[in-house]
Amino acid sequence: MPGTRKLGRTSDHRLAMLRAMVTFLFENGKIETTVTRAKEVQPLAEKMITKEDVTKKLFDEIAPKYEGVNGGYTRIIKKGPRRGDAAEMCIIELVNKEEKKEEKAKK
Numbered sequence: 001m002p003g004t005r006k007l008g009r010t011s012d013h014r015l016a017m018l019r020a021m022v023t024f025l026f027e028n029g030k031i032e033t034t035v036t037r038a039k040e041v042q043p044l045a046e047k048m049i050t051k052e053d054v055t056k057k058l059f060d061e062i063a064p065k066y067e068g069v070n071g072g073y074t075r076i077i078k079k080g081p082r083r084g085d086a087a088e089m090c091i092i093e094l095v096n097k098e099e100k101k102e103e104k105a106k107k
Contacts (some may be wrong), residue, residue, distance in 0.1 A: 018040055025074075026045070048067055
């Protein structure tokens, strides 16, 4: 389990929440969450992309996009504070391979 943030949850609840967030990220391509949770989800998602035994969608659709790329599969975009409790919000999304090539070309 990467990171040491407890996120105000018991260990079982925290693990279930992070697994669900990674699943939603792969299903939808991006999710909106707090920065702290996104920082916990990011290493899990990147580790799953490089693993060989995750899900059919991961292998058939997501993994081929990142063939030959060594890390940097996700991106965290900060949105600002959430109304109500002022928690810092962000969007975590999968980075397209074409976007990575454009970024390298600019540098």
